[in-house]
Amino acid sequence: MTRHAHITIGLGLLSAALLIASTFWDAPQINNWLFRISMLIMLATSWNLMANAGLVSLGHSAFWGVGSYTAILAANALSGSVFTTVAVSLVVGAAMGALLALVTGSLKGIFFAICTLALSEGLRISALMVPEVTGGAVGLFLKQELRPSQHALYLFGALAAVASVGVAILISCSKLQFASRAMRDNEAAAQMLGIAPRRQRLIIVAISGAMASAAGAINAWYGGYLDPEVAFTLHNTILAQIAPILGGIHTLAGPVIGSVAIIALSEATRIWFGSMEGISQLTFGLVLIVCILFLPKGIEGLIRGRDGRPKPEPTPALPVSSMKEAKP
Amino acid sequence: MDFLPQLIVDALLLGGIYTLMVIGLALSFGVTRVINFAHGEGVMLGAYGAYTVFVLSGIDPLVAMPFLMVAGCLLGMGLFRISIARVLKEPHVNQILLTFGIGLVLQNAALIAWKADERSVVPPYAYSSFELGEVIVPGGRLIGFGVALTLVLILFVWLKRTEFGRATRALAEQREAAVLMGINVSQMYALAFGLSVSLGVATGVIMSFLGSISPFMGFHILVKGFAIIVLGGLGSIVGAVIGAFLLAFAETAVSYYVPNGTGWAEAVAFATLFLVLVLRPRGIIGQAVAD
Numbered sequence: 001m002t003r004h005a006h007i008t009i010g011l012g013l014l015s016a017a018l019l020i021a022s023t024f025w026d027a028p029q030i031n032n033w034l035f036r037i038s039m040l041i042m043l044a045t046s047w048n049l050m051a052n053a054g055l056v057s058l059g060h061s062a063f064w065g066v067g068s069y070t071a072i073l074a075a076n077a078l079s080g081s082v083f084t085t086v087a088v089s090l091v092v093g094a095a096m097g098a099l100l101a102l103v104t105g106s107l108k109g110i111f112f113a114i115c116t117l118a119l120s121e122g123l124r125i126s127a128l129m130v131p132e133v134t135g136g137a138v139g140l141f142l143k144q145e146l147r148p149s150q151h152a153l154y155l156f157g158a159l160a161a162v163a164s165v166g167v168a169i170l171i172s173c174s175k176l177q178f179a180s181r182a183m184r185d186n187e188a189a190a191q192m193l194g195i196a197p198r199r200q201r202l203i204i205v206a207i208s209g210a211m212a213s214a215a216g217a218i219n220a221w222y223g224g225y226l227d228p229e230v231a232f233t234l235h236n237t238i239l240a241q242i243a244p245i246l247g248g249i250h251t252l253a254g255p256v257i258g259s260v261a262i263i264a265l266s267e268a269t270r271i272w273f274g275s276m277e278g279i280s281q282l283t284f285g286l287v288l289i290v291c292i293l294f295l296p297k298g299i300e301g302l303i304r305g306r307d308g309r310p311k312p313e314p315t316p317a318l319p320v321s322s323m324k325e326a327k328p
Numbered sequence: 329m330d331f332l333p334q335l336i337v338d339a340l341l342l343g344g345i346y347t348l349m350v351i352g353l354a355l356s357f358g359v360t361r362v363i364n365f366a367h368g369e370g371v372m373l374g375a376y377g378a379y380t381v382f383v384l385s386g387i388d389p390l391v392a393m394p395f396l397m398v399a400g401c402l403l404g405m406g407l408f409r410i411s412i413a414r415v416l417k418e419p420h421v422n423q424i425l426l427t428f429g430i431g432l433v434l435q436n437a438a439l440i441a442w443k444a445d446e447r448s449v450v451p452p453y454a455y456s457s458f459e460l461g462e463v464i465v466p467g468g469r470l471i472g473f474g475v476a477l478t479l480v481l482i483l484f485v486w487l488k489r490t491e492f493g494r495a496t497r498a499l500a501e502q503r504e505a506a507v508l509m510g511i512n513v514s515q516m517y518a519l520a521f522g523l524s525v526s527l528g529v530a531t532g533v534i535m536s537f538l539g540s541i542s543p544f545m546g547f548h549i550l551v552k553g554f555a556i557i558v559l560g561g562l563g564s565i566v567g568a569v570i571g572a573f574l575l576a577f578a579e580t581a582v583s584y585y586v587p588n589g590t591g592w593a594e595a596v597a598f599a600t601l602f603l604v605l606v607l608r609p610r611g612i613i614g615q616a617v618a619d
Contacts, residue, residue, distance in 0.1 A: 054421075056420065056424055103606045107605060107609060110424060111605055119598075119602065125598065129591050234547065276440070277440070278543075282440070284432060285432030285433035285435075286433055288429030289411065289430060292425055
């Protein structure tokens with residue numbers, strides 16, 4: 001267990017260092033891939049945080065989109081830097097997450113999922129209908145003179161991705177992790193054990209929202225253009241959930257492994273099938289189905305399983321959760 | 329000029345089609361307790377089925393409809409047995425993501441097969457209309473409304489009168505008791521799911537001659553469907569009918585009275601959905617929210 005943990009920590013630190021170092025290397029194609037992986041790591045980690053607490057989000061593009069718009073609008077209006085506008089997006093995303101947690105109260109499962117779906121679609125239409133602010137369907141450009149160098153953005157993206165995983169690790173070591181797990185398994189029991197589900201949930205959704213919003217903001221700086229379809233695209237919602245599922249849901253490494261695999265997969269389909277519309281999404285759908293039916297623990301579970309090591313005891317489990325875990 | 333009579337006619341016609349659109353969703357959820365996130369794709373495939381038949385052979389969509397519905401039912405039952413049946417006892421996240429994934433595959437398969445262009449089927453009645461006093465009644469919509477209502481009535485009679493229907497209702501109301509009474513659960517689940525798909529297919533057939541169709545139409549239909557069944561009360565078929573007409577009236581009213589209303593009408597469903605979930609998650613006549 002300890003040796004295994006050392007290897008995992010070592011691999012994690014090494015890949016973080018490599019990711020950051022790669023941004024100083026001048027290879028546009030690889031930089032671009034790694035940037036997209038970084039953004040997806042943030043989005044997937046954020047999704048996984050909510051999933052850990054039993055909240056299935058089908059609207060992560062809502063956070064992403066709001067973050068993107070916040071960043072570009074703030075940059076254009078105040079001539080802000082990447083750093084300050086992403087900070088603003090973090091705050092706005094956290095506020096939006098907190099608000100979502102507050103208004104959805106104790107909604108769980110499909111109700112919460114449908115709520116988030118409605119939120120992101122509603123925001124997309126609202127963005128389309130208020131062209132005075134968002135530019136409507138015409139879109140919104142980042143002022144050209146504000147744009148930083150690509151490499152600065154690569155570095156910023158890599159650092160943000162590492163920071164996001166860092167936040168997830170911190171949470172996994174904190175009381176929040178146990179609260180999340182307990183809420184996922186049985187909220188009533190969690191409440192009896194002295195966990196205040198609503199407060200924990202507010203914190204989790206706020207952190208998750210801030211993370212996804214920041215990813216959207218950084219990506220908006222990179223892209224330099226936004227319209228409602230780009231900002232609130234369902235594609236991001238799909239990516240946000242598929243990466244953790246493929247990598248290994250409810251784990252720390254899962255979203256990271258999944259993000260790398262998903263970007264690799266989408267590049268591979270692009271190379272093999274050219275720009276044929278629908279192929280990459282079709283593959284994502286198949287991955288989702290196959291993972292749910294045959295690979296519920298994702299790639300991470302597969303790696304662990306192959307070691308022939310007994311599965312690590314999943315936290316000093318609460319009685320209720322251990323009963324659930326025992327289910328086949 | 330007074331819009332009201334026209335508004336009422338438009339909303340009623342729309343409500344009938346919405347009813348057919350969501351009743352399958354409500355039925356399959358009521359029985360299997362799995363929300364089918366691929367329901368909109370069933371509608372989309374129904375529309376493309378009608379389109380393809382019409383283009384290849386010139387057969388009227390309404391004539392092709394029964395055959396397409398049977399095909400949809402069989403496909404739905406097959407899909408249920410090989411995939412969804414395996415996750416019935418698993419956490420919600422798996423059920424949601426599985427049906428979501430199925431929807432994604434179907435949508436993009438359609439995109440590859442038929443390309444992204446918007447298409448439509450134009451039988452003679454599609455753009456006909458007649459005047460009733462001051463009100464203009466679009467013929468295609470009226471026919472669609474009639475067919476939708478007929479199918480919904482058949483479903484209600486089926487649920488009330490036949491052995492299968494009674495078993496379906498029993499499962500929706502009290503699963504454990506139904507099992508003790510010797511109802512074959514897995515068979516009934518597959519049947520309910522197949523039926524729900526075939527109702528979706530029928531909706532698609534009607535939509536194919538009411539406007540343009542595209543591979544992406546399913547998602548919007550799905551979200552509207554959610555708004556309706558959540559408004560009516562998740563799991564209640566009667567609630568779904570009420571919700572359908574309420575949403576139809578709200579949307580039509582917004583597009584008539586709000587400036588720039590046709591664009592905002594699209595957002596009515598999302599706003600409704602969000603408000604109902606937050607204020608009264610059990611909807612108008614739904615069961616209590618157990619997750």
